[in-house]
Amino acid sequence: MRSLGQLPTNESWKSAVPNAARGEPFGYAQDRLVEPFVVSLSNHERPFEAQVQGERNKPIWGVSVLMLHERDQRPEVKLPPPRERGEMSVEEAIARRRSVRSYRGDTLSLPVISQILWVAQGLTGTGTYRAAPSAGATYPLEVYVFVGREGIEGLEEGIYHYNIESHSLSLHKAGDLRGELSQAALYQDFIAQAPVDIVLCAIYERTSRRYGRRAERYVHMEAGHVGENVHLQAVALGLAAVMVGAYDDEKVRQVMGLAEELNPLYIIPVGKPR
Ligand SMILES: Cc1cc2nc3c(=O)[nH]c(=O)nc-3n(C[C@H](O)[C@H](O)[C@H](O)COP(=O)(O)O)c2cc1C
Numbered sequence: 368m369r370s371l372g373q374l375p376t377n378e379s380w381k382s383a384v385p386n387a388a389r390g391e392p393f394g395y396a397q398d399r400l401v402e403p404f405v406v407s408l409s410n411h412e413r414p415f416e417a418q419v420q421g422e423r424n425k426p427i428w429g430v431s432v433l434m435l436h437e438r439d440q441r442p443e444v445k446l447p448p449p450r451e452r453g454e455m456s457v458e459e460a461i462a463r464r465r466s467v468r469s470y471r472g473d474t475l476s477l478p479v480i481s482q483i484l485w486v487a488q489g490l491t492g493t494g495t496y497r498a499a500p501s502a503g504a505t506y507p508l509e510v511y512v513f514v515g516r517e518g519i520e521g522l523e524e525g526i527y528h529y530n531i532e533s534h535s536l537s538l539h540k541a542g543d544l545r546g547e548l549s550q551a552a553l554y555q556d557f558i559a560q561a562p563v564d565i566v567l568c569a570i571y572e573r574t575s576r577r578y579g580r581r582a583e584r585y586v587h588m589e590a591g592h593v594g595e596n597v598h599l600q601a602v603a604l605g606l607a608a609v610m611v612g613a614y615d616d617e618k619v620r621q622v623m624g625l626a627e628e629l630n631p632l633y634i635i636p637v638g639k640p641r
Contacts, residue, residue, distance in 0.1 A: 442537070443530060443536065443537050444522065444527070444535055444537070445533070445534070445535045446484065446485075446535055446536065447478045447481050448481070448534070449482050449486075449489060449534075450478075450482065453603050453604070454603065455603040457599065459603075460599040460600075460603045461599065463602050464598055464599060464602045465607075466609040466610070467607030467608065467609060467640045468555075468609050469557060469640070469641040470560050470561045470562070470607065470636065470638030470639060470640065470641055471639040471640070472638075473562065473638070473639045474517045474518065474519065474520050474562060475518065475519050475520070475637075475638070476519070476520050477519060477520060479604055479606070480519050481534070482604060483597055483600055483601065483604075483637060484510060484512070484534075484536075484565075485498060485534065486498050486499075486596040486597060487508075487510050487529070487565065487593050487596060487597050488506075488508060488531050488593065489531065489534060490532065490534070497531070498596060499589065499593045499596055502574055502582070502586075502588070502589065503574070503577050503578065505573045505577055505585075506573065507569045507570050507572075507573040507582075508567055508568065508586075508589060508632075509529075509567075509568045509570065509629060510528075510529040510565065510566075510567060510568075511528055511568060511623065512526070512527045512529065512536065512564070512565055512566070513526050513544055513548055513563060513564040513565075513566065514526075514527060514543075514563055515543050515545050515559075515563065517562075518562035518563050519562065522536075523538070523541065524541075525538050525539070525541045525544075526538075526539045526540040526623060527539060540623065544622055545559045545560075545561070545564060547622040548564055548566075548622055548634065551614050551615050551619045552611055552613060552619070553614065553615070555611060555614075557609070557636055558636050560636075561636030561637060563636070563637050564634055564635065564636045565633075565634070565636075566619070566623065566634050567590050567593055567594065567631070567635070568629040568631050569589075569629070569630050570629060571583060571630065572628065574586050586632075587632070590632045590633050593633075594610050594633050597635050597637070598610065601637050606638060606639055606640070607637070607638065607639070608635050609635070609636060610633060610635060611634040611635065611636065612633065614631070616631060619631040
């Protein structure tokens with residue numbers, strides 16, 4: 368996202384969001400529980416996001432706009448809708464789940480990665496709630512996918528970010544970087560072998576803003592929930608996975624080109640078991 372500067376000193380937002388300038392409602396809260404709100408300016412042809420000061424659960428209007436961002440224009444890869452019914456019961460997936468560290472090189476399909484990302488952080492129900500529980504619905508996790516060469520049909524190799532609301536991927540960094548990720552994870556070579564590696568990252572501030580020092584444990588608990596969802600979904604799809612916690616944080620951060628606020632918490636290679 369490119370910031371358009373602090374407001375209201377930058378007057379450009381008035382033409383971008385004329386009804387906001389008139390003090391009328393101009394958007395909707397995407398994450399009602401996090402302040403300041405992030406809103407989508409859906410009534411304008413250019414994609415904008417604004418950070419505004421407002422009251423939780425209240426319509427977004429008559430509020431002061433703090434920052435206006437132009438959304439990154441990189442094309443999004445829309446994922447097919449997830450399924451809510453599968454071939455295998457939860458009980459069977461739990462009974463069969465095992466950490467597997469050897470994968471065939473088979474390319475995964477887009478519906479498969481769609482399903483795996485949806486169980487990680489996808490929206491469920493009609494509101495903004497997600498597939499895994501989150502303390503106070505503060506949602507501190509961001510999901511990235513390392514896609515290897517021919518890792519996913521129709522996708523160039525690279526690191527992709529999962530966009531929750533649009534259920535889509537956007538390219539974060541180009542290139543097959545699984546080898547570098549494996550090195551950063553103490554040379555656990557199955558990371559380079561798996562067609563995809565899911566990486567869960569956390570922004571602790573989203574949760575600590577509400578829960579203070581207790582937030583750290585909440586964020587880690589949440590990563591556990593998401594990891595297990597991913598692992599069980601992989602098994603139910605005839606795939607295999609392993610949770611990887613042994614890695615050098617700084618090296619992973621470097622390979623991924625992560626902003627300082629993002630902390631890698633889990634690496635989850637997923638592929639067809641060998
Ligand atoms: C927090 C955590 C970190 C882990 N880190 C690694 C890891 O870095 N490398 C690895 O091969 N397995 C890792 N594992 C997987 C465990 O070794 C595995 O779950 C354990 O041996 C039990 O086997 P099972 O998962 O097949 O039941 C990790 C598991 C957890 C829960």
